[in-house]
Amino acid sequence: MNMDRWNANRETAPDSYGEAEQWFVRLLEPDCPAEERAAFERWRNADPAHAAAYRELELVWRQSLDATKHPAVAAAARQSLRPEPQTRSPRRWLFPALATGFAALVAVVVVPRWLAHSSEPVSATYTTTAGQQQTVQLSDGSSIVLDTDTQVSVRYSASTRRVDLLHGQAQFSVHGNHAWPFVVHALHGTVTAVGTQFQVRVNDGCTDVALIQGKLAIATEPQNGTPHDASLVGGQGLAYDESGRISRVHAIDPQDVQAWTEGKLFVHDWRLSDLIDEMNRYSTTKLQIGDPSLRDIRISGVFHTNDQQTFLALLQQGWSIQAKRVDANQIVLTHNR
Incomplete structure (x- = not known):
């Protein structure tokens, strides 16, 4: 869509297009509260004309991302950020100033305040320790639940919402925006989502992906090896390794994969050694199997x-196992003979 068409539509439906501009700017602000996003959804659903105007504005955004590097765009953004008289509404400054700055360009560009001030993406890092979990509310309405001993780095730019899962496990609930993809980088691969809920876990050189609802695109980027890609729909999962290989897609139980967010493990016929490895992630006191014959005991149940x-x-009580503390941070398991 070029500027002439946008202006023509704005003249025929000034209320819908003017309000769409204002909502677009509000939603890009990093401190936009959840209640304001809910108000936007009510506005968009109240009238098909509102939804159509906002869709066209998102198209403008997608088409104009490359144009943000143009000197005229930068100059217009700087001009638009100058203080205005108190009598003018603070929400009305963006589009008139930008349109003046690059009338010769094909696309209209939306530049939010937090991107116009710097060429660097907005970023933050969140970390949990052993036994700790944390929920992070992101500026776009998305959220991340960090499991024990997990670290993520969040970097939002004009073109993408990027999250690096450095280690551990996290659940992502993504606020949909087709023009602004949400991409999780984990080891040598990416998981791209729009409006989904999913989990990613990095463990011993392998990345596990579980999709609770929505759709996902997975692509591997190995340093040595062949890149691969795959897709998931709700209720499916897969894994990929550092060489870029992707496992076969398998079914998941959403209740099972979300149990850790409630402090639980749903265990179905696990080896004791695997269960202990998982429980050890949540405590600074580590359990160790002292008798190799215990490793393959099969266990089922729900554990906190x-x-x-x-x-x-x-x-x-259930498996005749003796637990002996050998120091402040280690307990050894043996047969109770």
């Missing part, structure tokens, strides 16, 4: 990740 004492009591 933050309750190591009850977990040990169940092992001792």
Whole structure:
């Protein structure tokens, strides 16, 4: 869409297009509250003309991302950010000033305040320690639940919402925006989402992806190896390794994969060694198998990740296992003979 068409539409439906401009700017601000986003959804759903105007504005955004590097655009953005008289509304400054600055360009460009001030993306890092979980509310209405011993780096730019999962496990609930993809980078691969809920876990050189609802695109970017790609729909999962290989898509149980967000593990016929590895992630006191014959004991049940004492009591009562503390941070498991 060029500027002439946008202006023509704005003249025929000034209310819808003018309001769409204002909503677009508000939603790009990093401090836009959840209640304002809810008000936007009510506005968009109240009238098909509202939804049509906003769709066209998103198209303008997509078509104009490359134009933001043009000197005229930068000059217009700087002009638009100058203080205005108090009698003017603070929400009306953006589009008139930008349109004046690059009338010769094909596209109209929207430059929010937080991007116009710097060429660098807005970024933040969030970290949890052993046994800690944290929910992070992001500026676009998305959220991340960090599991124990997890670190993510969030970098939002004009073209993409990027999250790097450096280690650990996280659940992502993504606010949909087709013009602004949400991309999780984990090891040598990416997971791209629009309006979905999913989990990504980095573990011993392997990345596990579980999709609770929506759709996902996965692409591997190995340093040595062949890139691959795959897609998921709700209720599916896969894994990829550092060489770029992607596993076969498999079914997941959304209740099982979300159990850790409630401090639980749903265990179905796990080896004891695998269960202990998982429980150890949530505690600074580590459990160690001292008798190799215990490793392949099969266990099922529901365990609380933050309750190591009850977990040990169940092992001792149900499987004749003895737990002996050998120092402040280590407990050794042996057969109770």
